Amino acid sequence: MNAITFSPARPDPLLSGLAITLIAVGLVAISSASIEYGDHYFDNPWHHTIRHSIYLVLAVAAAGVAYMVPTTFWQRTSPWWLLLGFALLILVLLPGIGRNVNGSQRWLPIGPLTVQPSEVAKFAVVLYLAGFLVRHQATVRSHWEGLAKPVGILAMVALLLLLEPDFGATVITTGTVFGMLFLAGARLIYVLGLVGVAVGALVVMVVSAPYRLQRLTAYTDPWADPYGSGFQLIQSLIAYGRGEWWGVGLGNSIQKLFYLPEAHTDFVFSIWAEETGLVGSTLVILVYALLVGRILHIGYTSIRLDDAFAAYVCYGIGLIFAGQAFVNMGVSSGLLPTKGLTLPLISYGGSSLIISCVMLAIVLRIEHNNRLSGGQSGKKRRAGSRRAAGRARA
Template sequence: MPRSVAQHRSLLAIDPLLGLLGLALILVGLIAISSASIEYGDWHYGNPWHHTQRHLVYILAATVAGVITYRIPVGFWEQTGWAWLLVALALLVLVLVPGIGKEVKGSQRWIQLGAFTLQPSELAKVALVIYLAGYMVRQEEEVRGNWRGFLKPMAVVGAVALLLMVEPDFGATVICAGTAMGMLFLGGVRLGHFLLMLLVGLLGLVALVFSAPYRVARLTAYTDPWADPFGAGFQLIQSLIAFGRGEWLGVGLGNSVQKLFYLPEAHNDFVFSIWAEETGFIGAMLVMGLFAALIGRILWVARQALSQGQKFGAYVCYGTALIFSGQAFVNMGVSSGLLPTKGLTLPFVSYGGTSLIMSCCLLALVLRVERSLDTQGGRTRG
């Protein structure tokens, strides 16, 4: 068989379990968004399928981005991690420039690109994972051995967090900081260094919460949403009603009542609530199971890569697992009243082009790492 044909087939032979789990979550997202956005799209755009059509375009763009990412060797990402970090930082600065950044409900998080918008914070998460993975490989002894090796990447994380808080985007800040801390911990940083920085980080988060009145209001609404049922607690109450109406088997796809302008913009951060209302406890557990299986498989790939000395690939997988698990936990926790209200997308499921594209790129990176594993008697596969 010609070498070029063999290489082409190798690139197409992705891990079936990872691929199917990612595809299943994307399909769940398409179904959930289609149902949750019908009335909203009809009222605001005169087209009940407005968001469904746009999301299909996002899926196509995410698929193309994922394929391109998968076809690029892992070594390229390791060598260019610093460049992607600079691009992400530049975009985080650019989004704050008046006239360039788009402000929605007091937050300036988006850059308008024609009919679509770019959310730099989503790119920053991916760039941070790639950069930290490369740094931890290059400076492994320094990271594990002294404060300087630990503080250098934390300074980078601090710069990213500062730019995110200026927008402000508290949710993305928590995910970026948590992912970085998790990667460094898994990379072998000293426990004392880690615990001290964790304490500083927690104190910083508490200070940030109480520094803004709207965050305090969200915390108050979380502890007792019925104290202000038509104000700060309205969104959480409507979400809890959606969960309650779903019971075991749900009210049926398309039959949600809460999406009829009770739950504001239900196709975005609270799409899981509508899914739970329409498919019930069984449907909600299905999505949780898909995320658990996906994250478990990614961690398995990380473990295999680490055992074969592919540390950069392992750290990328760890970072990806931390982002997916962190965002899924926060999004589902907020929807079910477990956590205070926070604007974070559910990976692969929530409406949003940048989030979906970056999620597919991260999954493609993991798939590429998996293809490079030595599983055929000492021969590397991809």
């Protein structure tokens, strides 16, 4: 019987250390970026710092529970998590239930807290797809029909996300699914064909929606409308420029003084770049690269130990972290068109922080299982070698 059991073994120190580093950077960056905003709108300069700290406590508690849960539990319940994701995505669209902010209906209020269904949906899709790939691995690798069901589910999730609308979450979820299919052994020609169809659909949606087309136009030349559609990107680029090599110092940002909108959420990395410069920004990017690399390596180890579900979960989680970090930093630096996506473990936002910590806890549990499996395999190999040596001497 697979029960929830506490493992006294120490979690992977490298992955834990990288995650704690990013969480600490996030707490410092949010505190700095939101002081003036909180003082002006809530008469408390530490308003967002306090709320983020509360979310952090909840995230650590949720991660602790997730670490104690065996990976077989996630595999058995993966279809139910997908149903929960669908239910939340539908619920947030219902009038009077979902909260509308700046024209987007992406949040469900639960007392003093809010839940962002797209965060739960991304996690649920990874769990379900990992289980599906284990059950239908041969078909996925040999025939295009093996891709029909996961792509159909992805299409339904993407449709619900676009109705909010949440274009950024749609891109990340789509990229994660295609990446998992490729890493599971699906033929490259099939994956590239699906990518082509998805890109074509995204282009049609961008062209058909005036506000998305306006964002794309502002991204290519933000100075064409410096006080309108290009204002946010220009202010973000100014923050990058002011940072130079070493930054202006923590707490000394000028752009957070109501020049840069959403300074403590989607564009918190811009404030970090202004205050810590190229050196501080590069260090954060390096930490993300090491974090994603470690997650993928744990997944690779799971494959070698014949735990395909754990491997695919790691691949999906690694792709989510890599995709969101790349898109968020790309948007704030002008590399990509503007879209609302949090920077994992750093941006202000309870749902993103909690789900990110839960996903990392699952990866830590998988790494712990790998160590146990590897140790048992090593003992069996050594025992076999001793028996063989004894027979040879006899």
